[in-house]
Amino acid sequence: MPELPEAEYMVRRLVECATGVRIREATVLRASLIAPQSPDDLAETVRGRKVVGYARRAKNVLLHLDRGWTLRVQLGMTGHFYWVPDARVLPRFTRVWFGLSNRAALVFEDARTFGNVHLHRTEELAAVFADYGPEPLDEGFTWQQLKGSGARAKGPIKPFLLDQSKVVGLGNIWAAESLYAARIAPGRAIPEMDDAAWKALHRAIRKTLSAAIENTFRVTRSGEEFPEADLLACAVYGRLGEACRRCKGPIERFVQAGRSTFHCPACQR
DNA sequence: TCGATCCTGTAG
DNA sequence: CTACAGGATCGA
Numbered sequence A: 001m002p003e004l005p006e007a008e009y010m011v012r013r014l015v016e017c018a019t020g021v022r023i024r025e026a027t028v029l030r031a032s033l034i035a036p037q038s039p040d041d042l043a044e045t046v047r048g049r050k051v052v053g054y055a056r057r058a059k060n061v062l063l064h065l066d067r068g069w070t071l072r073v074q075l076g077m078t079g080h081f082y083w084v085p086d087a088r089v090l091p092r093f094t095r096v097w098f099g100l101s102n103r104a105a106l107v108f109e110d111a112r113t114f115g116n117v118h119l120h121r122t123e124e125l126a127a128v129f130a131d132y133g134p135e136p137l138d139e140g141f142t143w144q145q146l147k148g149s150g151a152r153a154k155g156p157i158k159p160f161l162l163d164q165s166k167v168v169g170l171g172n173i174w175a176a177e178s179l180y181a182a183r184i185a186p187g188r189a190i191p192e193m194d195d196a197a198w199k200a201l202h203r204a205i206r207k208t209l210s211a212a213i214e215n216t217f218r219v220t221r222s223g224e225e226f227p228e229a230d231l232l233a234c235a236v237y238g239r240l241g242e243a244c245r246r247c248k249g250p251i252e253r254f255v256q257a258g259r260s261t262f263h264c265p266a267c268q269r
Numbered sequence B: 001t002c003g004a005t006c007c008t009g010t011a012g
Numbered sequence C: 001c002t003a004c005a006g007g008a009t010c011g012a
Helices: A004-017 A039-046 A122-128 A143-149 A157-162 A172-182 A195-223
Strands: A025-028 A051-057 A060-065 A069-074 A079-084 A094-099 A105-110 A116-121 A252-256 A259-263
Touching: A004 A051, A004 A060, A004 A079, A004 A195, A025 A039, A039 A069, A039 A116, A069 A079, A069 A122, A116 A122, A143 A195, A157 A172, A157 A259, A172 A195, A172 A259
Parallel strands: none
Antiparallel strands: A025 A094, A051 A060, A060 A069, A069 A116, A079 A105, A094 A105, A252 A259
16 A cells, blocks of 8 residues: 555554664564564574664664664555554454554554564665665655656656656555646657656655645644545545546546556547 | 566455 | 555566
């Protein structure tokens, strides 16, 4: 499920709720989600480790531990990672959990089990992320950089945006939303992108993701539930047949690279 | 660069 | 029952 905004939300919540905690023990309920070592080895290594910081890279949630270890949580389609006050009442789809003091726990829940929990030496992280493109919300991310990453690409723009080696953090929802905001058709061939289009797309990506982060907080604060990203804030995703907010024409859906793509055919070119 | 695949849940 | 799901990876 989660794309960059939801991962960012989870990290910020961890900072709020679980700064300075120490892991007393790890419990793996689904061994296949653990790598590269065995679940027992992972549990052994993290037992007694203090969490010295939380961070996000792309859609990964990172827990930096003392003694040079980092837990990397890939959330997959349905993953959540968060602090709970009482491990005696774990969420239904808990796959891995880390017991803290006072019965609290850090929980990885993942209904569909496409996510995973990997343990790395912290100094290896650069290698782990070697194929990742730039962070779209970083200051240094420019439209020229985005254009450059598409220099030799030939296919349509939307699958390009899902490719984490080009730019990280976008998934099926926010890729579609960014293209809508930039008024670019998802099927537009990359060689047909001129500078104005790259600029518009770059701007739209940043605006869309920033707004999505804020919306996640807004929705969650009021509803007190966990962040199911704010689909109400979507202009096209999941809105097949509804009226486009700009031109009132119907939103359409088609399958592209195996994923459903929503767009307004009238005002995205 | 595309399609298949991993696995499980929910909505119609 | 079928269709579909916000991700990532591998082989053709």
